[in-house]
Amino acid sequence: MMISTRGRYALRVMIDLAEHSQEGYTPMRVIAERQKISLKYLEQILPVLTRNGMIRGMQRKGGGYQLTAAPDQYRVGDILRLTEGDLAPVACLGCEAQVCERAESCRTLPMWKEFYKITNTYFDGITLAELMKQAKQE
Secondary structure, eight states: OOHHHHHHHHHHHHHHHHTTTTGOOBHHHHHHHTTTOHHHHHHHHHHHHHHHHHHEESSSSTTTEEEOOOOGGGGGHHHHHHHHHOOOOSGGSSSTTOOTTTTTSSSHHHHHHHHHHHHHHHTTOBBBHHHHHHHHHO
């Protein structure tokens, strides 16, 4: 499994908004400048986060984007699943996967299931607040 730039950038955007939450709404171009992400790429990521209630946007003077909850309410796993889709390591474990005809005799399926469980548990155990703290400690 490899997390794409879309997922990594979404995390960077969310951390940026969390770190600057006291400033109110943050314009897209400001996020782009601070994070060194193109506006075109942000135009693809921000609507996904907005539609799913992670952030809210305001389209007027003084507008921009802001978080809808406190940083400790956002799990990395939720953000990655929104931007990456399922985090399944193999197709047969994906959200919309058909039942595999070989599932009962597949010797590797238990391994993939455990890896999938570990991956989701790991990412769901990390919040934006924790990522903010890590950056300040380095």
